[in-house]
Amino acid sequence: MAKVTPYKNSGLGKKEQVTKMFDTISKDYDGLNRVISFGFDVNWRKKVVKIVKDKKPDSILDIATGTGDLAIQFSETSASKIVGLDISKGMLEIGKVKVEKKGLQDRVELVLGDSENMIFQDNSFDVVTVAFGVRNFENLEKGLKEIYRVLKPKGTFVILETSVPAKTPYKQGYMAYTKYILPLIGKVFSKDRNAYKYLSESASVFPYGDALNNILQEIGFNSVEDFPQTFGVATIYRATK
Secondary structure, X not given: OOOOXXXXXXXXXXXXXXXXXXXXXHHHHHHHHXXXXXXXXXXXXXXXXXXXXXXXXXXXXXXXXXXXXXXXXXXXXXXXXXXEEEOOHHHHHHHHHHHHHOOOOOOEEEEEOOOOOOOOOOOOXXXXXXXXXXXXXXXXXXXXXXXXXXXXXXXXXXXXXXXXXXXXXXXXXXXXXHHHHHHHHHHHHOXXXXXXXXXXXHHHHOOOOHHXXXXXXXXXXXXXXXXXXXXXXXXXXXXXX
């Protein structure tokens, strides 16, 4: 698998670069997400919430929570404990304002931390989710092993991530959009001109479909399934410990 780092020759590792990048674009992130996904990301997240809600969890960990959108949506579930984890302080600061505005401080906690070296004890959460975050792991296998560790036995792991459509003309359209249009949108609307170039490049080389299913199974997850969304431009993965 090709390794993509945000800014070549920066002198920083991928983790440090990703942290700096998201700190920089944090104020633009929510609005740009709606724009670059044509609003489809809202519906994709709703489907993740439904999957989680059906499991009737008491505890949920949302990794790479960003500004906390998904963690906040999990308040619709039966969970009494919802933790959102992210490596970017800038993203979390915006998320905490959202949590306070909705009066969810007693149920939703946003914490600064590294998904590849989590502070949580083994078997801590009924459900773990990651939305548009696994491709930013510095070491994918290490991050997935950490998720497996903190997930309770028989717990559910859900990933929402970009993928590449398999069929023509959607594949060609997607490749052109991510290569030319997405970086242009980021250049026009974001403070960090390189950020959305990185996001498009990382999406194009990240394993998806059967490739990611196989990695999850190698880690130890069972009942691995994938559900392509919107012609395959994103995929929801569900697995069990």
